[in-house]
Amino acid sequence: MKPEEFRRILEDAILGSHEALEKIFELYDPLINKHSRIDGKLDEDLKQYILIHIALNISKFDI
């Protein structure tokens, strides 16, 4: 993904675009999955919690 494309998606996600947020989730899936493990096992509830947390907080990111 080109840097300018990333900026556009991030800006849209911050402004509340669900589609852009989905792309951010997709892009950062490995990082999210890495943190969604408890004792080496992927915890779907934790992953869900993290995704909600990101969705609720992404607007706080200062571009």
Add this chain to the structure above:
Amino acid sequence: MNHQQENEDVLRARFTKWLDIVIYRAKLKYLRKNETKLETVSFDELPESSQPVYEGDLRQIASKTDFDFEEERLANAFAKLPIKRQQILAKLFVEEKKPEEIAKELNCSAQHVYDQRYQALKKLRIELAKEGDEK
């Protein structure tokens, strides 16, 4: 790479770092929340057969079966477990009940019983290893 592109990459790096922190905090919050839930489960509403097992009860159960705490280290490690985990282990290994039966008795999912068993055994291993190292 021109100056504009460099700035964009800096933005991505900055966002990745920010996201990493946000995710880490979310995870901590989630774990704390779940830990609190586990520690504060009320047994008052559970049927008598599902009441917490205390040390005395465990000895009683142990005397009725071949299960005993000959190994003091194991007994000490076991005593350090939260009551609910002790109860689950006792039902699994002393009463030899299936996780599904225990889940019904405790009004929780079988997966929860499996998770609790996993966590309890892991904790026991750690405690035993710790005590082993100290000697």
